[in-house]
Amino acid sequence: MSLLSKNAGFRRVVIDHVSPQVDGGRNPFKRVLGDWITFKAHAFADSHDLLIVELRLRLHGESEWQIIPMRELGNDEFEATFETREIGLYEYEIAGVIDHYGSWYEGFKKKHAEGLPIDLECRIGAELLEHIANRAPKKEAERFREWAAHLGDSNANIDTRVSLAYSRHVAGMARAYPQREWETCSARSLMLVERELAAFSSWYEYFPRSCADDGVTHGTFKDAAKRLPEVQRMGFNIVYFPPINPIGREFRKGKNNTLTPSPEDVGSPWAIGAKEGGHKSILPELGTLEDFQWFLSEAGNHGAEVALDIAFQCAPDHPWVKEHPQWFRWRPDGTVQYAENPPKKYQDILPINFESDDWENLWEELKSVFEYWIGVGVKVFRVDNPHTKSMEFWRWCILNIKAKHPEVLFLAEAFTRPKRKYFLAKGGFTHGYTYFTWRNTATELQQYVEELTTGEAKDYFWPNFWPNTPDILHEDLQTGNRATYIGRYLLAATLSSNIGIYGPSYELLDHVPYPGKEENNNSEKYQLKAWNWDEPGNIKNEIARINWIRNSHSAFQRTFNVQFIPCSNTHIIAYLKQNFDHTDRFIVVVNMDWEHKQVGTLELPMEELKLASDGQLRLRDLFSDDQKEYTWQGPTAYLELSPNANQAHILEIIG
């Protein structure tokens, strides 16, 4: 249809500026179960006629709409509020239509008040009621016809006709049957309502194969389960495993990513697939499918869900390579180019060719990988490097899964440029990894968090802050001390409601890098490790305390409720976190100089705190051993923060 075609003129209502809405409705905005969502739109017509504007929602795939009338705010703006009571992928639309009888009703009242002749007006109203009778269901139709007959009868008593005309009941009934074929409707739009875990999660990543603890014996799911009590004590609610699939033998990597493995080398879990199977199989050394399902239930008993790592790539001996050679890009010498993510090279991994002519089968097979594990009982997925696969594939794959399994969460491991990260989020990824790891000064971090929490992406991009991962040991951690590790975790955990660490590397301060790289030396990615899980100097208690604060205070269970507090010293970062009804409020202050004491003065946001400019604030530092209390006299507060004593405060506002 040309942009200049006729759009039927009797559709007299214009619907415009629908919000919230992402990409004209094609992609979903996100909210959490229990949220109240305010929908808005502009709606207007020519003339002074009244409008009926309504919001319609339904879970994708349902046939019945839930209809919510929108109220007029003036200036042609309309609004409706929807309380989310069920998670899922929703469709919604906003429709407007003229209320002919209501418009007549308002005009009638004015004309009658002016003392104008009224018989003809009544007869016009009667005609409108007859039209409504033709549209209404049988039972109502009869009543409309009776009303019409009386209202339109010039020989009847004019007083009873006038009271019928004045009837709010009749006008209200009539509003239910406007001329719907003349309505204007916004684009069909998507919305995702997520479960609480999507808004608030603490991930703990570890390698089950290292859980035999001697660095030689291959760990199993049974071994991994032994770590669960400690993970629970530290307060995490998701345990996340690197891929548990069979590991390729061709071009297998040796320790420290070398190209010359010895026979006992275990290879990288991301080199997926071997003769034992591919993405729907389990590495036999870890255990059986039953063992894995047992682990799922054990984790549940310890308050955690299990996240699996899905990496759509193949070792050269993955069954797909033989069964579906058309899914790979073959070179003139009959080989497939291995994966690269410059400067990284993955000689043990073949990328999938999304330009394959057989893309539809490929897509279905990839989606079925998630569906397989969902069938096994997994509800959380971390997806490896999604930004190196077709963007439209992800949107289709994830939204279709969410439509059937709205409880399933997806974390995008996309350390890439912002617009790709945002597109993946629009395509349905619940969380995205962020640049938190590389924001190492108070100014940088504040700027970044403000971009995430106030930019247009906040309707769909939910950040997940990770101080470390098996791929990233930031220079600040390499050269850092205990205060660095505590401080970076505390920042992540109090700024973002979704966070994770790669342990036990993190809590044991495993800071030695592979020379010249941003990665751990002797990384578990390529070998078994013998961790001393109770190594002296570890920060498990500090992590446990921070997570206890998060778990017991709703102020930290959302990300977009942060307000930064100016401080005179740029080494100190400070922010206010408040829950939705301001019954749970915190001021967090952190000295980001991990080596030296810093002093500074905060300018307190007295207005936001609803205090007079010299008002008093009582605070309790939940992060301190003695739960120390302070009284601050506004509008400023003086701080002294030392790395080895009180590097940070997590101050609950108690009065």
Place this chain on the structure above:
Amino acid sequence: MSLLSKNAGFRRVVIDHVSPQVDGGRNPFKRVLGDWITFKAHAFADSHDLLIVELRLRLHGESEWQIIPMRELGNDEFEATFETREIGLYEYEIAGVIDHYGSWYEGFKKKHAEGLPIDLECRIGAELLEHIANRAPKKEAERFREWAAHLGDSNANIDTRVSLAYSRHVAGMARAYPQREWETCSARSLMLVERELAAFSSWYEYFPRSCADDGVTHGTFKDAAKRLPEVQRMGFNIVYFPPINPIGREFRKGKNNTLTPSPEDVGSPWAIGAKEGGHKSILPELGTLEDFQWFLSEAGNHGAEVALDIAFQCAPDHPWVKEHPQWFRWRPDGTVQYAENPPKKYQDILPINFESDDWENLWEELKSVFEYWIGVGVKVFRVDNPHTKSMEFWRWCILNIKAKHPEVLFLAEAFTRPKRKYFLAKGGFTHGYTYFTWRNTATELQQYVEELTTGEAKDYFWPNFWPNTPDILHEDLQTGNRATYIGRYLLAATLSSNIGIYGPSYELLDHVPYPGKEENNNSEKYQLKAWNWDEPGNIKNEIARINWIRNSHSAFQRTFNVQFIPCSNTHIIAYLKQNFDHTDRFIVVVNMDWEHKQVGTLELPMEELKLASDGQLRLRDLFSDDQKEYTWQGPTAYLELSPNANQAHILEIIG
């Protein structure tokens, strides 16, 4: 298609955030002939492949696209600039596709520099060149095949193969033939490029029927032509007539809008249609079609185009009422309800029913009214109350006319709520009337102009400022003095590049209202008037001077180039106007207290003026009789402005 359908995965490029763009491209944004337009978009794909992103434009209805490559700005943002050389309704789109050979070329250079084995890489490049050969036209195809053969020949000299691989020429040629069937394209979008008169116009409205000058004889086009030299001397470039169609006799209005006309009463020109004809006929008393065409040419000789008033409504004796009764809304008593625009009542006018089943014929007939007058030679239309007719009708009607006759301008007389005004502008109306008339303090006026010039609507809504109209004699004018009339015109003319007055009422200070109304007494809308066009005290010379400044200075020929200057006295409004390259710069100051002298101090925008904070500014007041010069020493300037001496300055910055 469901929102969850597959969008082919080999379309790996995402195109997003296209700008400028209105309503996702469905409605046009506007620019003026000669403007350089910068188009932007986000474009990205999975992987590190290079992209080819291009802007395509064409006049609506043409088959060939003009293609402009977009350059990458970094961070996945692309940009292209288009110089407008032809007015018209354009379509544009932004498309992106992977540059497979270019991506290979960049990879090859790196791999060669690293000293990696290169034969296989060359063979991969050769395969890509072969694919390109299959897509290229015959002549180029042969060359691509030759290159492919050499590059892929493992037996050939490796040095010449490598230099072929390094060839920027080959890579550049290859860019012309990407895999177009895999491209991603934005929504087809509209853009209007208007002629200069759309950006800069000075309208003079008068009633030709009053031009016989005795209040009794009906004026003709010949009489109206006698006013043209004076209109030209005052510096207007559009003369605008109220409707020139036959005027209905049924329910004709008498003087001062009374319902009891005497036989000699001429009625309202907006009560269109009688036995002599309707919207395509001329009131015989004004002259013939030939007379009107002669007037068009006379106006042209005096530097003005003629605007006709199109009012889609009918007197009860309009031929359409009998010929097309289905275009009207009939009441049970066999009459049609007359038009109302509360509190105004138009007993002599029947509205058209846009809910008619016969809407398609109705639309065609209405559009043909414009087409008829365009055929006669009219290129400018003022449209009466468009907001009381179907919004979608206007969009269809105007955009289709603009597609064929891009030189035609439309002014929407829509004194209605903002969102309707904006929608009419999006539907193609060149100008819209504004609330200027009701913004009577410096603060109100500044706020309003800032809303118009910086809000999102500036891409499509072009304001037209009218200090008065035959329908609106604002209380400030009713009670105002000479300074009020001069001041209000000066404000309109220096704030907005498009302006108009209803004369000679305005320049003769015809300030007597019909009691209790915002309208002139004994209005020309209902009777002939005998004006003394040279009445003492008139402000024709002041208007002429203001228009002379506008006509000779490009700073005043655009609306969106205004920057307000803070003043210590809220009675004084001050603003900077600069043309696009800052070669024409003005500071305008106006005392908006029309009765008393006011003094105040300006805070000059020294940075915007590119001056040091104590820099000097030389100015010449083009509005003063003696073209007085001033030297201001920044950063402030002291002003004294008196209503009867120097109520305003129009200060050209001369150094």
